[in-house]
Amino acid sequence: xxxxxxxxxxxxxxxxxxxxxxxxxxxxxxxxxxxxxxxxxxxxxxxxxxxxxxxxxxxxxxxxxxxxxxxxxxxxxxxxxxxxxxxxxxxxxxxxxxxxxxxxxxxxxxxxxxxxxxx
Amino acid sequence: xxxxxxxxxxxxxxxxxxxxxxxxxxxxxxxxxxxxxxxxxxxxxxxxxxxxxxxxxxxxxxxxxxxxxxxxxxxxxxxxxxxxxxxxxxxxxxxxxxxxxxxxxxxxxxxxxx
Numbered sequence: 448x449x450x451x452x453x454x455x456x457x458x459x460x461x462x463x464x465x466x467x468x469x470x471x472x473x474x475x476x477x478x479x480x481x482x483x484x485x486x487x488x489x490x491x492x493x494x495x496x497x498x499x500x501x502x503x504x505x506x507x508x509x510x511x512x513x514x515x516x517x518x519x520x521x522x523x524x525x526x527x528x529x530x531x532x533x534x535x536x537x538x539x540x541x542x543x544x545x546x547x548x549x550x551x552x553x554x555x556x557x558x559x560x561x562x563x564x565x566x
Numbered sequence: 567x568x569x570x571x572x573x574x575x576x577x578x579x580x581x582x583x584x585x586x587x588x589x590x591x592x593x594x595x596x597x598x599x600x601x602x603x604x605x606x607x608x609x610x611x612x613x614x615x616x617x618x619x620x621x622x623x624x625x626x627x628x629x630x631x632x633x634x635x636x637x638x639x640x641x642x643x644x645x646x647x648x649x650x651x652x653x654x655x656x657x658x659x660x661x662x663x664x665x666x667x668x669x670x671x672x673x674x675x676x677x678x679x680x
Binding site: 456478480482489490491492494497499538540542553554555556557558559 | 599601606607608609610611614624654656658665666668669670671673674
């Protein structure tokens, strides 16, 4: 079974500072993928960044980067130059194995980290 | 632009009622999912479907069923609503062709069962 652990229920960061949100995972699969989502107070789930298990480079998307350490089974999200609009819940998720080769990949989610950006 | 639409934003039902939550996607995605979100528990998978008329149980299927008669529509059914099914329900879809295809979510339905 796959498991995602986010150990920080809540975090604070000063505006314009960088912040790291922790995510560790457990899987016996060799091929997997890791996703980060943002959920503002409005409730929508916004996809931020993806890292594949065979990707040699850490993924980056604008101010978001993923610090992927495969041996430690961690996939931490780094947000640089925090903005007030970054205040939200952040979820780490792992892609499961394909179901019966049908191409259906489930995502298992962690419990989330609530980030608050302080002006 | 990619769109997943859930029919209701807020819903209030009584215990024992049969409840239908509807979800439609316009991206021709093969896969559709229903998650439940509760504070402190994250998102938990209820059911998913990888093709029309195909369905598979997720982690917490008890008390729920689903229906997928058309590719674009995936319905979640609470046969007899109970107060412990009060929650936020999120529908999502993604492509079955690409392993790194992210889930696209609807805006959620907040269901209250009294």
